[in-house]
Amino acid sequence: MNSLGKLYGVGIGPGDTELLTIKAVNVLNSVEVIFTPRAAPTRDSIARKIIEPVLDNKKKIKELTFPMTKQKEELEYYWAEAASEVENVLKEGKNAAFVTLGDPFLYSTFIYLYRKIRERNPLVEIVTLPGISSIFASASAAGIPIASGSEKVAIIPLSRDVNQIKPYLDMFDTIFILKVGDKLQDLVDLLSRLELADKSVLVQKVSQAGLQRVIRNLPELREDELREVGYLSTVIVKKA
Ligand SMILES: C[S@@+](CC[C@H](N)C(=O)[O-])C[C@H]1O[C@@H](n2cnc3c(N)ncnc32)[C@H](O)[C@@H]1O
Incomplete structure (x- = not known):
């Protein structure tokens, strides 16, 4: 018999607690320990804010x-440190959840943890619960249908050299550009050069109470505004 606890990778959606799935809420309330990721010990955890209202034991x-x-x-x-901490809980026979913003299998920290634990301990049972990705929430917030008929969709993490996305802008009908950050100015310049700026919408902090912004006039933003809105933002280019 396997006395190890089970690990759940739980997608908790992009910000609004009401976008948690019923399954996610049930699992979060059934496990003994919930792990939440954060970027630094001093930073507030967005994940924590999303799930706390539905937890019966904080x-x-x-x-x-x-x-x-x-x-x-x-x-x-x-x-490796994170994997050890999670494994210690599982070895006590306790079930644990690791929560991630959006969906756990889309550019998420959970993927690294999942691989690490799989590699170190193949006997651990890992269950992944899908979450509403920021991609879907951003399209809804912007009122942009993602695809219909035979339209093709791309999801691209923006690299330092923004020109690398050119072929995708050519080939696809709807393009989601993630990890925009401080490259937003370069991206807007590129979209303007390609005459795609008026077909582009930026959605920042989608579904996060009081923080969501939907911006359609990107080339009109000042340099300092562009720097500010790149964080936790998705740019959607819809050509048709
Ligand atoms: C590391 S990826 C994580 C994606 C996440 N797993 C998901 O399914 O939404 C982070 C990128 O997703 C996008 N993103 C995440 N949360 C967002 C939000 N609330 N609003 C807009 N974009 C978001 C941004 O492009 C950000 O740079």
């Missing part, structure tokens, strides 16, 4: 730190 939350760094060695260290 004491079981443990925060795990995943710094926003691209340094492979540093990341490796934090993933």
